[in-house]
Amino acid sequence: MTSIAYGERIPNNVALADNKVLQRALEHWQPRFLSWWKEMGPSDFNAAEVYLRTATSVDAKGWATYGSVMMPDYRWGIFLADQIPERKIGFGDLLGQPVWHQVPGEHRSTLRRLIVTQGDTEPASVEQQRLLGHVAPSIYDLRSLFQINVEEGRHLWAMVYLLHAYFGRDGREEAEALLERHSGNRDNPRILNTFNEPVEDWLSLFMFTYFTDRDGKYQLKCLAESGFDPLARTCRFMLTEEAYHMSVGMLGLGRVIKRTAEVMKEIGSDDPEAVRRAGAIDLPTFQRYLNFWYSSSLDLFGSEVSSNAATTFANGIKGRPDETTAFEDHEIRNATFALESPDGETGVRREDVPMRNAVNEIVRGAYIGDCEVGLRLWNRTLSRANIQFEIRLPSSRFNRTVGVWAGNPVDPSGERMSNEAWAQRKAGWLPSESDRAYVKGLMKRVTEPGKVAGWIAPPERGVGTHPPDYEYVRL
Ligand SMILES: [Fe+2]
């Protein structure tokens, strides 16, 4: 077990005290982070006592301890998973060679770009979610939101540590810029589009944590394979926190479905308007929100054919998820991937592309499989309630703005269609203004412990040692 220095201003397990220059640089960045948190983090809750878990060691048992804390006093720290002795690069042209403990000069700008892109998503999501506390459906949910927010703040610390420790002056400048870009800002937006989408209601939050945090999981899995060992170790530890974010999405969406099914039974109708009159989220609206967040998150994996992805794979910088266990061929020099892309006005072409160029698509495929888990659970809830409605993932071609399907409309089953037909039918497949207005109208703040808003079922379990009706946030 690696011990964590908790007495220091910045908790860490990287022996920060032994590197005074780095320690001073990070202590200089710390107040900037805090003023960003106060300005752009959860609005109006900085004086509330929140029951939060904090990482205190990186081993299986001790990495999360719970306690009440005001968010600005949260112990954001720098934690790397333990070093694997004699670790070797597990893929690409350098397969079997020792991993790097410093940044190789020739890969410096690529690694910096990857770290900055990952780092940018972390504060972005906190900014996207900053107003949601005002309309939390329960005190339990309010705690979940804040737990995710402080951990995304810690993920920012994780990336900033790498920038400061390994990239010198330009790393420090990038660390500043991570606090200067803002989600949705017209002049200085966040790097990736999904992280500029507003998250203004809790249905969107649960979709975001289910689908977009899961993209984060897959990016981290790829970086956890990196030949740059400090990056690999950082990402391995971040994955343990990411799992919680996705579970908030999965359980939250499950509770929405459960409540909707109850309401449909009570009113004896599956008419979406009747469901809305009864104050629940009708299933077609749920499906449209899912279609939007899923397709937006699919874009985050990048183009199906990518020479960048081929290069970072070849150079041992970014692997595939579970590279060691999920694949046999770690070099993929001669393998090909059958890629489908639009052909002419209405057709679909299938062509073989070099497997290395299709790495983004391979990662996206693994992600899609992982997304199915929740749908199986939610559909079981519906079928048990004798409701004839199946929630589905739309085709990965649907509503894409990145890659070969961008600008080529298809229906949710993946069939190509004209721009005119798309314009006419789109409102049935993606949230309309009136859907958003309806969902937003449901968002009313519930603050009494144990009570929940009418559009969502109560949680089945509490957090830590506490029951669901515990006062998780003292306002
Ligand atoms: Fe994160």
Ligand SMILES: [Fe+2]
């Ligand atoms: Fe996350």
